[in-house]
Amino acid sequence: MSSSLTFAYYPGCSGQGTSIEYDKSTRAVCKALGIELVDIPDWSCCGSSPAHTVDHILSAALSARNILQAEDMDVQGIITPCPSCLTNLKVASHRMRDEQFKEKVDDLLNEPCRNDLPIMSVLQVIYEKLGPKALAAKVTNPLKGLKLAPYYGCIMNRPPEVMDFDDCENPVAMDHLMEAVGAEVMPFPLKVECCGASFGVARNDVVTKLSGKLLDVAADCGAAAMVTACPLCQMNLDMRQDQINRANKSSHKMAVFYYTQLIGKALGLSDASLMLDKLCVDPGHLFREIETARTADAV
Amino acid sequence: MKIGVFVCHCGSNIAGTVNVGSVAEEALKLPSVAFASDTMYACSEPGQDAIIEAIKEHRLDGVVVASCSPRMHEPTFRKTVERAGLNRYMFEMANIREHVSWIGKDKDANTRKAVDLVAMAVAKLTQDRELTPKTFDINKRVLVIGGGVAGIQAALDCADGGLEVVLVEKTSSIGGKMSKLDKTFPTVDCSSCILGPKMVDVAQHPNITLYASSEVADVKGYVGNFNVSINRKATYVDWAACTGCGLCMEKCPSKKSRDVFNEEIGTTTAINIPFPQAIPKKASIDPEFCLKLTKGKCGVCEKVCPTNAIRFEQKQETAEEAVGAIITATGYDLFDYTRYEEYGGGRYADVITSLQYERLLSASGPTGGHIKRPSDGKEPKDVVFIQCVGSRDKSVDRPYCSGFCCMYTAKQAILTKDHLPESQSYVFYMDIRAPGKLYDEFTRRAMEEYGTKYIRGRVAMVYPKGDKYIVRGADTLMGAQVEVEADLVVLAVGAEAAKGAPQLAEKLRISYDAYGFYMESHPKLRPVETNTAGVFLAGSCQGPKDIPTSVGQGSAAAAKVLALFSKDQLESDPQVSVVDIKRCVGCGKCIQTCPFGAIEEMDFRGMPKANVIETICQGCGICTSTCPQGAIQLQHFTDNQILAEVNAICQQTPAQNLK
Known part of the structure; x- marks a missing residue:
């Protein structure tokens, strides 16, 4: 194996568009942390939500194709930043442990899938393979005083028997990583509540209600910003924040980061490499406050 | 040898999937079988009479009954043949119910297998020998492990029946969970008022020796003659001198010690008497929090104790009791x-947990019986109770119902209203389970x-x-999501096996289930017995139980002990190992492998030989498979007897001819 932390990287479709800043910051952070990402050659869409609502075999085959593509790579496993892609990959792998199911999936592939590579989120790799301590040691610009509500979304840890990572009701991985980069993690209770997910298009009122509640409670907890690990959560909370404010007559101006952006910031990576300018709610003032406090401390 | 075979229909339990008539016919073709018939219920009175009649009429030497598992009815039929004048060990049972009829539907195959099993039993019976049990003296003292309400009841009933009782309690006072309760359902009478007098009776009963702060370390021996080692934990107080005045508690400066009795709602002092009604009312020191024991400085209690009872140098001791x-x-x-x-x-x-809430309700609890929130000491207005926390939930490996939570939740809701008339209680429930006398009426009262x-x-x-809590849940009757704003949330936690239950079970050689609850000998008919003779169960160690049932079981277990002790001698099981002195070479391998220490070396005309102590041998048979000479044989399961069975099943049997 080439290096101790080399993984086949599955960027996912949203990483090419709506959450390009998640993809870019993930790559930048992994590079800085010595985690080598090798893109799965010729990867394809995981099927997202539509595939598995129509056909489990087809849905599994879409993910299995990507797993197959990674099987000849010299890597320790497949990782992806997106919880939805992760769910599809892991559920496919989980279901293929059933021989009969796997046969049907293999029929749809060019060659049978070995299905023996571990599949993890980037978050799990940073948390378990590197760890908060090792991360803290690399921090150059601690995010001192930044009050964060950590929001994991509903599918990162669920169902627990498939996802097999952290607690499914009260996950703490991102909390510990954020503490490691110097931020202050608020006791945000709705860590795994649903944001409304893709209802943003079909039933906007559902998202304004559910995501609105997340913002309300985050603000009540004293958080100045939220930190997420999911492109859809981030989009609902950030891009739709104006819609939410309009619907609920609220006035949130809550920056919503990807956790990779904040780790990158603490590691001293450039704003450009983290694409902070892609966020809809401008987080600039938060970093200026940290900077001001740091200069004051220095004097 | 003349053998009689009786094939039982067991109603349709066996006859439904086994052709019992042809099993009897085939049995009659076996050598040594002089009589065979099928019978509706072999265990019924006419069934047993028919067996006795056949023994007499055909002058049978032994009987095979093909019916159910020997677990239940082997003793029944042994008595039957004994009544007919045979030795009770000239009887064999073929299990054609659990091993045949209940597990397969193919009647032909079942019938063939039943014939095989009968042939095996007949073959063994031809090799069986008459055995006679010996008798031995019994020690009429009883050990009760656990001083909760079930143990207290058992101890008092045994003691009142004239037995000497040794009561061992792990914590520093008896009383168990019941002593922590404020009130009891469905009568809402004060828990400590009804339990307290019983606890005092234990302390004052001349027949009861109480070991508090003690645990059973080891159990050796067998029914009638157990030897028990009891670890008496260091309490750092000489209980013979301590008067329970409580002065040490007033002066102890380490006031942040863990308050186990109050379920850690609040704190206590490092030296403490857990509650006012404690029995024995003696102080003990928590070494984790005592300043003298942790830092070497303090000793205030030593200075103020009027009877000089403090012993910082005290060590754990071991006591031995024979029961x-x-x-x-x-x-x-x-x-x-x-x-x-x-x-x-x-x-x-x-x-908080329901038991913590119980301590908040109790007048002798940390808040003096005023319901106050642990966070800010304010009186709650809206109290939400969540039932089935750790009950009926496979995802936390607790699929069973704890039984009493519905009732205590209703009680706590009633008490909440009594304490705080302005309050409103909400109960999230799955189903109301209140199947006891006046129980359902009680839950209705809480509602109505x-x-x-x-x-x-x-x-x-x-x-x-x-400063409130949002409780979000489903209202499945309305089909809607509901949110309740609560000031206090009480989790109706379920019951699980006591910590260390499996370890104690190993010491007692009794079985326990996957959750650590002890197994009764029969779920309906032997509820307080175990499969180890002389060891009985009472209360929640067998499974979650409320107070009335626990008390009932305490009395039931005591009755079983009193019945056992009504005889001066017990019969020993003759199914033990016996050494053939001519064959034994004195290698001692059996002595090493015996898990019960039942084999000793003896001198026989200057040669070492193995000798089995019959009362200790449990008949496991490990020694017989260890002995290189085949010199040690388990009676009723000798090599010849088992080989006869093996031969019967390996030979061309009538079963194969049936095809």
Whole structure:
């Protein structure tokens, strides 16, 4: 194996568009942390939500194709930043442990899938393979005083028997990583509540209600910003924040980061490499406050 | 040898999938079988009479009954043949119910297998020898493990029956979970008022020796003659000198010690008497919090103690007791309320367990019986009770119903209204399970007279909002999601096996289930017996139970011990190992492998030989398979007897001819 932390990287479709800043910051952070990402050659869409609502075999085959593509790579496993892609990959792998199911999936592939590579989120790799301590040691610009509500979304840890990572009701991985980069993690209770997910298009009122509640409670907890690990959560909370404010007559101006952006910031990576300018709610003032406090401390 | 074979229909249990008539016909073709018939219920009175009649009429030497598992009815039929004048060991049972009729539907195949099993039993019976049990003296003292209400009842009943009782309690006072309760359902009478006098009776009974702060370390021996080692933990106080005046508690400067009795609602002093009615009312020191024992400085209690009872140098001691029977009443523990992360138990100060709430309600509790929130000491207005926390939930490996939570939740809702008339209680429940005398009426009272709002559904999550908590759940009757703002959330935690229950079971050589609850000998007919002779069960160690049932079982176990001790001698089981002195070469391998220490070396005309101590041998047979000479044989399961069975099944049998 080439290096101790080399993984086949599955960027996912949203990483090419709506959450390009998640993809870019993930790559930048992994590079800085010595985690080598090798893109799965010729990867394809995981099927997202539509595939598995129509056909489990087809849905599994879409993910299995990507797993197959990674099987000849010299890597320790497949990782992806997106919880939805992760769910599809892991559920496919989980279901293929059933021989009969796997046969049907293999029929749809060019060659049978070995299905023996571990599949993890980037978050799990940073948390378990590197760890908060090792991360803290690399921090150059601690995010001192930044009050964060950590929001994991509903599918990162669920169902627990498939996802097999952290607690499914009260996950703490991102909390510990954020503490490691110097931020202050608020006791945000709705860590795994649903944001409304893709209802943003079909039933906007559902998202304004559910995501609105997340913002309300985050603000009540004293958080100045939220930190997420999911492109859809981030989009609902950030891009739709104006819609939410309009619907609920609220006035949130809550920056919503990807956790990779904040780790990158603490590691001293450039704003450009983290694409902070892609966020809809401008987080600039938060970093200026940290900077001001740091200069004051220095004097 | 003339053998009689009786094939039981067991109603349709066996006859439904086994052709019992042809099993009897085939049996009659076996050599040595002089009589065979099928019978509707072999265990019934006419069934047994028919066996006796056949023995007499055909002058049978032995009987095979092909019916159910020997677990239940082997003793029955042994008595039957004995009544007909045969030795009780000239009887064999072929299990054609559990091993045949209940597990297969192919009648032909079942019938063939039944014939095989009968042939095996007949073959063994031809090799069986008459055995005669010996008798031995019994020690009419009883050990009761656990001083909760079940153990207290068992100890008092045994003691009143004239037996000497040794009562061992792990904590520093007897009383168990019941002593922590404020009131009891469905009468709402004061728990300590009804339990207290019983506890005092234990302390004052001349027949009861109480070991508090003690645990059973080891159990050796057998029914009638157990030897028990008891670890007496260091309490750092000489209990013979301590008068229980409580002066040490007033002066102890280490006031942040863990208050186990009050379920850690609040703290106590390092030296403490857990509660005012404690029995024995003696102080003990928690070494984790005592300044003298942790830092070497302090010793205030030593200075103020009027009887000089403090012993900082005290060490654990071991006591030995000889008893003839053991009643296990080790109770239960509560489900760990922090395991449901979505309820926030352990993270949110005002999400507490039902037993913690009980301590808040109790006049002798940390708040003097005033309901105050642990976080800010304010009186709650809206109290939400969540039922089935750690009950009926496969996802936390607790699929069973704890039985008493519905009732104590109703009681707590009623008491909440009594304490705080302005309050409103909500109960999230799955089903109301109240199948006891006056139980359902009681839960209805909580709803109808006390205005408790019962919401049928599970709670999805609890989270703080300001100084309140949002309890979100489903109302499955309305088909809607509901949110209740609560000041206090009480989790109705379920019961699980007491910590250390499996370890104690190993010492007692009794079985326990997957959850650590002890197994009774028969779920219906032997509820307080175990499969180890002389060891009995009472209360929640067998499975969650409320107070009336626990007390009932305490008395039941005591009755069993009194019946056992009504004889001066017991019969020993003759199914033990016997050494053929001519064959034994004195290698000692059997001595090494015997798990019970039942084999000793003896001198036989200057040569070492193995000798079995019959009363200790449990008849496991390990020695027989160890002996290189085949010199040690388990009676009723000798090599010849087992080989006869093997030969019977390996030979061309009538079963194969049936095809």
